[in-house]
Amino acid sequence: MKTKRYNVAVVGATGAVGTEMLRVLQQHRFPIKRLRLLASSRSKGRRIPFNGSTYAVEELQNRSFEGIDVALFSAGAVRSLEFGPEAVRRGAVVVDNSSAFRMAEDVPLVVPEVNPHALKSHQGLIANPNCSTIIMLVPLAPLHRAAGLKRIIVSTYQSVSGAGKEAMDELWNQTRGVFVTDPPSPKKFPKQIAFNVIPHVDVFMEDGSTREEWKMMVETKKILDPKIKLTATCVRVPVFVGHSEAVNIEFEKPLSAEEAREILREAPGCLVVDKPESGGYVTPVECVGDFATFISRIREDATVENGLSMWIVSDNLRKGAALNTVQIAEALINRGLLQKAA
Amino acid sequence: MKTKRYNVAVVGATGAVGTEMLRVLQQHRFPIKRLRLLASSRSKGRRIPFNGSTYAVEELQNRSFEGIDVALFSAGAVRSLEFGPEAVRRGAVVVDNSSAFRMAEDVPLVVPEVNPHALKSHQGLIANPNCSTIIMLVPLAPLHRAAGLKRIIVSTYQSVSGAGKEAMDELWNQTRGVFVTDPPSPKKFPKQIAFNVIPHVDVFMEDGSTREEWKMMVETKKILDPKIKLTATCVRVPVFVGHSEAVNIEFEKPLSAEEAREILREAPGCLVVDKPESGGYVTPVECVGDFATFISRIREDATVENGLSMWIVSDNLRKGAALNTVQIAEALINRGLLQKAA
Numbered sequence: 001m002k003t004k005r006y007n008v009a010v011v012g013a014t015g016a017v018g019t020e021m022l023r024v025l026q027q028h029r030f031p032i033k034r035l036r037l038l039a040s041s042r043s044k045g046r047r048i049p050f051n052g053s054t055y056a057v058e059e060l061q062n063r064s065f066e067g068i069d070v071a072l073f074s075a076g077a078v079r080s081l082e083f084g085p086e087a088v089r090r091g092a093v094v095v096d097n098s099s100a101f102r103m104a105e106d107v108p109l110v111v112p113e114v115n116p117h118a119l120k121s122h123q124g125l126i127a128n129p130n131c132s133t134i135i136m137l138v139p140l141a142p143l144h145r146a147a148g149l150k151r152i153i154v155s156t157y158q159s160v161s162g163a164g165k166e167a168m169d170e171l172w173n174q175t176r177g178v179f180v181t182d183p184p185s186p187k188k189f190p191k192q193i194a195f196n197v198i199p200h201v202d203v204f205m206e207d208g209s210t211r212e213e214w215k216m217m218v219e220t221k222k223i224l225d226p227k228i229k230l231t232a233t234c235v236r237v238p239v240f241v242g243h244s245e246a247v248n249i250e251f252e253k254p255l256s257a258e259e260a261r262e263i264l265r266e267a268p269g270c271l272v273v274d275k276p277e278s279g280g281y282v283t284p285v286e287c288v289g290d291f292a293t294f295i296s297r298i299r300e301d302a303t304v305e306n307g308l309s310m311w312i313v314s315d316n317l318r319k320g321a322a323l324n325t326v327q328i329a330e331a332l333i334n335r336g337l338l339q340k341a342a
Numbered sequence: 343m344k345t346k347r348y349n350v351a352v353v354g355a356t357g358a359v360g361t362e363m364l365r366v367l368q369q370h371r372f373p374i375k376r377l378r379l380l381a382s383s384r385s386k387g388r389r390i391p392f393n394g395s396t397y398a399v400e401e402l403q404n405r406s407f408e409g410i411d412v413a414l415f416s417a418g419a420v421r422s423l424e425f426g427p428e429a430v431r432r433g434a435v436v437v438d439n440s441s442a443f444r445m446a447e448d449v450p451l452v453v454p455e456v457n458p459h460a461l462k463s464h465q466g467l468i469a470n471p472n473c474s475t476i477i478m479l480v481p482l483a484p485l486h487r488a489a490g491l492k493r494i495i496v497s498t499y500q501s502v503s504g505a506g507k508e509a510m511d512e513l514w515n516q517t518r519g520v521f522v523t524d525p526p527s528p529k530k531f532p533k534q535i536a537f538n539v540i541p542h543v544d545v546f547m548e549d550g551s552t553r554e555e556w557k558m559m560v561e562t563k564k565i566l567d568p569k570i571k572l573t574a575t576c577v578r579v580p581v582f583v584g585h586s587e588a589v590n591i592e593f594e595k596p597l598s599a600e601e602a603r604e605i606l607r608e609a610p611g612c613l614v615v616d617k618p619e620s621g622g623y624v625t626p627v628e629c630v631g632d633f634a635t636f637i638s639r640i641r642e643d644a645t646v647e648n649g650l651s652m653w654i655v656s657d658n659l660r661k662g663a664a665l666n667t668v669q670i671a672e673a674l675i676n677r678g679l680l681q682k683a684a
């Protein structure tokens with residue numbers, strides 16, 4: 001039987017996440033018939049290697065989506081809002097990595113290990129959750145099924161790559177600036193990020209929380225269960241790639257640390273690295289380029305009934321973005337949910 | 343009236359905290375009659391400037407404490423255990439920055455803004471709490487008095503200086519190593535600390551928590567109230583100086599974010615920097631060298647009854663160690679609790 005192949009567009013192909021999307025598409029041997037790399041006019045004509053060939057970057061336009069089966073968007077919410085619906089109108093299924101459509105009622109918000117069933121009702125647009133939400137829910141979903149998540153308190157340690165390539169350059173150049181005593185000047189970040197931490201990711205909202213903190217709350221409710229209570233503090237740390245999260249959970253039912261470890265050892269996308277000794281846990285630099293979400297430091301929390309704490313780390317560009325987007329496209333194919341197939 | 347002056351010994355005078363102790367003693371114009379700088383034999387003879395003079399570092403020995411009124415120890419728990427009781431036997435009052443005596447029943451564990459009354463019953467030894475505990479309790483103590491702390495969930499973002507000068511050198515050299523693609527080799531830390539975070543401070547305990555996490559719990563109970571429940575996740579971040587903490591609190595009684603801000607604006611040692619806008623919060627690099635504990639991002643947490651979240655930052659070498667130690671010595675003087683006074 002011949003494998004069906006699809007016309008794929010990558011929107012934002014030159015960005016931090018777009019670059020990772022191309023890597024994941026190659027590594028997963030995604031069944032591509034024709035590949036179209038789209039970006040702003042600034043990147044037009046840039047040549048990008050893919051699977052032994054070289055592709056020229058084209059300028060993103062409405063007609064870019066003619067004949068496209070699936071379009072993977074990671075070019076920011078403004079571009080998604082402008083071009084996403086146009087792509088759907090032209091027959092493409094859009095998997096969008098921006099925040100543009102995540103909370104829209106008719107748009108499934110999907111982590112394939114968690115709620116693939118939500119894809120069934122898609123109307124052309126599927127949203128990829130926020131990186132911090134994805135990374136947290138991959139291990140928390142199976143624990144929710146086992147013991148019921150009641151309340152989550154999460155503090156994040158988010159790498160700069162979540163803010164794009166320029167943010168990575170800023171950390172690099174600012175750090176170098178510290179070494180040559182050249183005063184570092186924040187641009188992409190509101191304060192110095194080199195050798196510092198900033199308790200501020202995305203914009204502030206009226207209630208004093210940031211949009212990133214709000215996203216973790218509303219997206220968790222939409223993906224997993226509206227009854228779950230979540231409060232987050234989102235913090236940027238001087239790490240290039242890899243988000244970490246210190247998570248404290250109150251469950252409905254008792255769940256021991258060892259039971260949680262057993263569940264997570266079997267759970268899709270999860271890798272338990274958890275020995276209570278020096279080095280017996282993961283750190284972000286060790287997870288770069290990896291597809292798994294790593295769970296360490298699983299401990300019972302005696303300060304609350306049915307309490308557990310854990311440390312979760314994953315590559316925010318991979319599982320937190322590019323990988324999850326490609327996995328959604330794969331799940332659409334596997335479930336026969338791509339509208340056009342050649 | 344002539345100010346009484348005291349013979350002061352600084353033990354561990356060449357270390358990261360010892361160096362800060364000397365700075366604080368100068369800045370506070372501590373009433374010193376004679377100053378003795380003590381360290382291991384390695385540092386013997388090193389000359390250190392202080393108040394316009396230069397002092398030679400002497401080797402730490404039992405007889406170093408003859409005639410000393412107050413000895414400020416910051417040379418690790420092993421040296422405190424060996425020399426602390428000897429210093430007391432020779433008539434000195436010891437303020438110890440190590441963990442050696444903190445939980446001993448007859449040793450007051452003191453944050454001067456929080457529980458100065460505990461000094462009254464001292465028997466020669468007074469312990470300085472762990473840096474993360476001090477920084478947290480300076481703002482939490484007045485809130486406890488107002489609304490009763492019931493449960494605290496804290497995630498820390500601890501700078502490398504908490505692990506001493508060698509740890510600071512390791513971050514510096516390892517970061518430089520990343521720039522020249524010279525593989526960084528962890529020594530002081532169990533894993534790479536440059537551009538990374540490590541969920542591990544101090545040694546692991548049997549229950550899977552680290553000693554640092556345990557310290558925050560037991561010290562909070564000893565200093566403030568044994569009824570308070572606390573669970574911590576302690577994480578090392580690539581910051582040189584300045585500890586940050588994301589704290590979530592459940593109070594006994596209602597306390598709005600604005601009420602908390604009002605209380606903290608008046609609280610000793612506290613500085614509220616809290617505007618819900620870009621830059622309207624503090625980060626560790628901004629707090630280096632400062633005596634205050636900074637509180638930002640005070641928010642109501644609707645996921646629990648009487649919940650509040652906040653972001654706390656302070657210079658771990660100052661308020662977290664050297665400053666608190668000197669403040670204890672000052673409180674002893676002010677309350678007439680130094681045994682010998684010249």
